[in-house]
């Protein structure tokens with residue numbers, strides 16, 4: 879999606895502080911952190927929101943969820959963390975490329 883901010887981050891057209899990347903996903907630091915550690919985990923596939931998932935995305939979403947605790951642990955959140963997925967205008971979503979907020983304070 880050429881006009882999507884997070885697709886531009888995936889493409890490297892907009893810089894980001896990457897903390898994890900593989901063939902399916904990218905994790906990077908939120909530019910306006912609301913916690914000492916605030917990471918965004920996104921699929922490389924452009925999916926606008928949870929409301930736009932199809933059954934084809936089940937395995938991909940499973941991979942993302944399995945990566946969450948590993949990324950949290952690797953960034954100092956071994957004692958636990960919060961996750962948040964804002965969905966749609968009513969859910970406060972600002973960037974319409976599905977993302978999981980991973981937030982916490984290193985222990």
Ligand code: 5GP
Pocket residue numbers: 883892894895906907908909910911918963964970971972973974
């Ligand atoms: P949303 O409200 O859509 O769930 O969250 C979007 C998040 O993206 C916000 O926490 C915001 O700070 C973050 N964000 C917006 N633009 C950029 C950017 O250019 N780079 C990074 N790293 N984060 C961004």
Ligand code: ZN
Pocket residue numbers: 879882883884885886923924925974975
């Ligand atoms: Zn996108």
